[in-house]
Amino acid sequence: MIRLTKQRRSEERTAVPGGALGMLRIIDRLGDGAHARELAAQAALDPSTVSRAVAALVADGLVARQPDPHDGRATTLAVTPAGRAALADALDWYQRLVDRALADWTPDEIAAFDRQLGRFTEAMQDALTTTSFTTTGNLEVAR
Structure with a gap:
């Protein structure tokens, strides 16, 4: 869904x-x-x-390079008004x-989704920071 959403956004905007965009x-x-380097x-x-x-x-005129005032050899980046x-x-x-997708959801459903999505995001971040991991079959359940 993320890929399709990004593709549609790129087509429409x-x-x-x-x-x-990121x-x-x-x-x-x-x-x-x-x-x-910070970026x-x-x-x-x-x-x-x-x-x-x-x-x-x-x-595309969305970002401008500017001389770094502290290091004449470097440049910095700034979002232009067109970029903003x-x-x-x-x-x-x-x-x-998102408003359209959740239009017929109740406030309780949205709150539960928010909690579970937050929990899932944290679990994924934790899993990605471990040096190794094994498949437990949960991915098949999620599919």
């Missing part, structure tokens, strides 16, 4: 290239003056992947999608 959000969260660490991505994504965001507008539009699109 073309201002932010597919796969770049990067744009992180740059926005880091604020003006973000360095590419790579926050995104948990290889610097070459980040470099390509940033280049696309710069080419595109980000707001994309996030609004996701909000309206």
Whole structure:
């Protein structure tokens, strides 16, 4: 569902290239003056992947490179006004999608879903931080 949702958003809201929305959000969260190395660490991505994504965001006018005032050899990243507008539009699109999906859910159902999704997210984070893990068959149950 995540892949299909991202694909649909990219088709309907073309201002932010597919796969770049997360990067744009992180740059926005880091604020003006973000360095590419910070972005790579926050995104948990290889610097070459980040470099390509940033280049696309710069080419689309969503992010600007600025000279680092503390290091003349480096540049920092900042979301442009067009980038902020595109980000707001994309996030609004996701909000309206979730609102439509949950339109006939009761408040209790939404609260229960929220609790269980939070629990699942934490469990996945814990599982990914272990050095090794074995399959227990729970994935088949989830499917």
